[in-house]
Amino acid sequence: MEKSLTQKLSKPIVEKVAIVGAGPGGLAAGIVLRSQGIDVQVYEKAQEFRPAGTGLGLAPNGLNSLDAIAPGIVESLKSSGCEVHHTVLKNIQGETIRTNAIKYLEQYGQPLLTIWWYRLQQILASRLPSDIIHLNHRCIGFQQDENGVEIHFDGEKSVYADLLIGADGVNSVIRETLFGEGKPNYIGSMCWRAVIKYYHELFNDYELVFVKGNKQFMYILNVGGGYTSWISRKLSPEYYLSHSADEIKSRILHELADWDTSFRAMVEATPAEQIWEGPICDRPPLTQWSQGRVTLLGDAAHPMAPAMGQGANTTFEDAYELRECFSDSANLQEALTSYEQRRIERTKIIQARSALGEMRYYDNTVASNGQTQERQMSLNDDFQKWLYNFKPSVTS
Numbered sequence: 001m002e003k004s005l006t007q008k009l010s011k012p013i014v015e016k017v018a019i020v021g022a023g024p025g026g027l028a029a030g031i032v033l034r035s036q037g038i039d040v041q042v043y044e045k046a047q048e049f050r051p052a053g054t055g056l057g058l059a060p061n062g063l064n065s066l067d068a069i070a071p072g073i074v075e076s077l078k079s080s081g082c083e084v085h086h087t088v089l090k091n092i093q094g095e096t097i098r099t100n101a102i103k104y105l106e107q108y109g110q111p112l113l114t115i116w117w118y119r120l121q122q123i124l125a126s127r128l129p130s131d132i133i134h135l136n137h138r139c140i141g142f143q144q145d146e147n148g149v150e151i152h153f154d155g156e157k158s159v160y161a162d163l164l165i166g167a168d169g170v171n172s173v174i175r176e177t178l179f180g181e182g183k184p185n186y187i188g189s190m191c192w193r194a195v196i197k198y199y200h201e202l203f204n205d206y207e208l209v210f211v212k213g214n215k216q217f218m219y220i221l222n223v224g225g226g227y228t229s230w231i232s233r234k235l236s237p238e239y240y241l242s243h244s245a246d247e248i249k250s251r252i253l254h255e256l257a258d259w260d261t262s263f264r265a266m267v268e269a270t271p272a273e274q275i276w277e278g279p280i281c282d283r284p285p286l287t288q289w290s291q292g293r294v295t296l297l298g299d300a301a302h303p304m305a306p307a308m309g310q311g312a313n314t315t316f317e318d319a320y321e322l323r324e325c326f327s328d329s330a331n332l333q334e335a336l337t338s339y340e341q342r343r344i345e346r347t348k349i350i351q352a353r354s355a356l357g358e359m360r361y362y363d364n365t366v367a368s369n370g371q372t373q374e375r376q377m378s379l380n381d382d383f384q385k386w387l388y389n390f391k392p393s394v395t396s
Helices: 005-010 024-034 060-069 073-080 104-108 117-125 173-179 245-255 261-268 311-328 332-360 370-388
Strands: 016-020 039-043 055-058 082-084 086-091 096-101 112-116 139-145 148-153 157-161 163-166 185-197 208-212 216-222 227-235 276-282 294-296
Touching (some): 016 024, 016 157, 024 060, 024 117, 024 311, 039 157, 055 060, 055 216, 055 227, 055 311, 060 073, 060 311, 073 117, 112 227, 163 173, 173 294, 185 245, 227 245, 227 261, 245 276, 276 332
Parallel strands (some): 016 039, 016 163
Antiparallel strands (some): 055 112, 086 096, 139 148, 148 157, 185 276, 216 227
């Protein structure tokens, strides 16, 4: 029997939820569950929120989800980030090959917005009471029974909750405790990236620049506030990590040895300790995200290659759908089952397309004849519509 709205609002299906991870996914989940009258506590291993992370793109599906999660937040994001109207493709000599107009706003009702991960985190955190976000809490495991979950943190700290949500990323402790998969899957692409206050007329007059090299490429994003995000990736069947910040900087400059000095100057201007180096990884799709009173969200549930820029966007879809499932279900088990049914198949497809897209960056033979290219573009158009037309209903 369908519950009335009054019944739904009067007593949530759980009283206390613990979220591990205070990235954008964990914070968004906190916002949606608090809106239903649930006692939410967010636990983060970092000792402080500090300027970190990369520039990322918020696409229409992610922005529509955020708009439903926290009405008005998209306007805050727009004022902190950069709306992309044009992208430009350049070669490593800095010459422009092609400029494209981005018409997401006209097609899907939301723009493509580039923003610094750190600013996104800060704006989401501002929607939650500061006393429910607990820093310096590194989760080391949990135990559960039919009545609740006991979550353990480093330093012999423990908390108890009715539900645990793992929003702790590609190296999720929660996922590992549930499914014991081991390390994530390296997909053959190394990455170096940073966000700095920087301006260069060759590319900062554009909102988004893509530079294509030989088995190597770079994104340069205007992320608002005078900040530039640069992201360089290279095909690398084997990977190793540098031993120091200075070695990381020397390594990326070596990788860009044949590139125009404008690109190298941007890396030169970046403090070595601000450059992140790491492998691009994903994990195979799961057939279930939940066990008992524990579930996953975002990169913990469906880590994907960044080729399509869908990591954060699908995370916000997760948070929206989680809210809907909690609102429409009679009990926790029903809610988590519904959540999986709504999310797993869609994210599985996006994960697969993202991994394929990452490798296509390096393949100069793809779509070499007109017919294949035309067919590929048609498939991409259909896929884009399916991807970006995710439009939740906004509730007050």
